[in-house]
Amino acid sequence: MKEYALIVAGGKGTRIKSKTPKQFLELEGLPVLMHTILAFYRYSESIQIILVLPADDFATWESLCAQYGFYKPVVLQQGGDTRFQSVKNGLEKIEGDGLVAIHDGVRPLVHEDIIGASFRLAAVHQSAVAAVRLKESIRITDQDTTKAMDRSRFRLIQTPQTFQVGMIRRAYAQKEDDTLTDDASVAERAGHSISLFEGSYENIKITTPEDLVVAAALLKSRKDGYKKDKS
Incomplete structure (x- = not known):
């Protein structure tokens, strides 16, 4: 099947306390978003990447590509006011059927094995959503009371969230509401079962300044590992 990656990058950098949108912040020599795109090209040079950005960020992206000599092919699409609308817009750029991995632009550490x-x-189940087990104990709160929960029953959901194109496109035809927080919830609301698979604790989403520090350390460690493998 034809494989697509739909990368959504509409963050504004509010929680990371930066005037520069977090997807454009430099991380180990490249903007965060470029690391994300390169991860998908490491998986496959034939994958088609659709990059969804706010219209106001198109010029910034093109400027950064020239600055860093980054010329990996991507199809640009204008995002919407919400993530739901941005993904829906991105899906419009896919012609025909296949499989599409929907991924956060600020998850630059996704490994090609996870993508694969x-x-x-x-391809087998129509959906595949990356998730990891909880490491900490959790409690549910109800006003003034709390109750311990069995953490083994819960998962932290990541991206990529990969679907058969026709299925997820039809799911995004439904009405948007605030409870549809990711692509899996959109597909589930449309009546589809969601298949989870084991993600990675390294596949962090850069949201806070601390995340940048952790991501830089992990990237450096990977680069050092690649050097050792080649020596």
């Missing part, structure tokens, strides 16, 4: 697993599983 998502496509293989989605």
